[in-house]
Amino acid sequence: MKWSTQGNAVIGTLTLTDGRGGNAVIMGAASNPKGAVIVVKNEDSGEPETLPLIEGLDALNPTDAIDILCMQERLHGERGLTPPTDL
């Protein structure tokens, strides 16, 4: 997954299992339900829809789920994972 930063958020681009494009937005630790969210465009209204990561896991490809959860832990976790150096 390709990651970039926007302010305090780290954003990754992804494709959901139903083919829709979206973003993973990481802003805080896993203990915060809004620490990571999935943002996709609503098919009817075209408006962005936001879903907490945990609720949206089923809509993700497993490799994307791994990437997001690992990135969240690397950025905000306290269990010793090394933060990424290329962001």
Place this chain on the structure above:
Amino acid sequence: MSDNAEIDYLLEEVITLPSMSQTVMHLTEMMNDPEVSLADVGKLISSDPSLALKTLRIVNSAFHGLRETVTSVEHAVTLLGIKVVRNLVLTAAVFDQFQNGEEALLRHSVSCGVAMRALGESGVATNMTIKQPDELFVYGLLHDVGKIIFQEYMPTEYGEVRERCSSGEISSYLAETELIGVDHAALGARLAVKWKLSDALANAIQGHHDFSQCEAAEYRDQAALLCIADYICHSAGLASPDDATPVVPEEAWELTGITSAGILPVLEKVFSSLGDVDELVELAS
């Protein structure tokens, strides 16, 4: 030259695969004897003091989370059973082989072992029957052992492989095939056969980048599990040095039955075991 001929040539002319400790080889033979007693196993391991000591240090590491301190091999065998202790002895023996290896590669291998055990213990691989999750640790530990052999016997050629892969655009196993003619997965599988490890383990190592390389289709799910564990490590920043992110084919999820939601408890286990990785790496060095 075919892959097999190429690897035969390398093993004849360039590389001498390291020997496994006689104690482990003997222990493996004992495992096939239905009459073997716990006392016999304890006696055999104790006859190799260095290996016995290292095994006890691993048994007592936080990774195994035992409530009591195990002070003798006999005690370990009684408490954990022959199969678990055999895997611990094998781990200790493999750590001995790793001693001159690169720490980053050792850390990746141990992490992959931790991820494999987490995948097995969490029960998320619903299409697989995993009887002994702790056995999977050795799969992760050994999956890249071929790289260590390349580093030791072909440092110049392997340096070129590392340089070719450093951009992250090509996987090491493809660069190895291109520049050496054999990849680390095939070489590692040969070592597993030499060490008389299980067919399942040898096949999983051989196929962890390309499931079609498993000699028996029945072991593809284990190769797929190893591929997923490898991916987790790369994503968690515990990658094999100078290697591209491994590709997980769609087939891996079908073979194992692991879903996106199933990933969550696995990663929780992996993240909470990171201290264990440090301790195990220290034990191996």
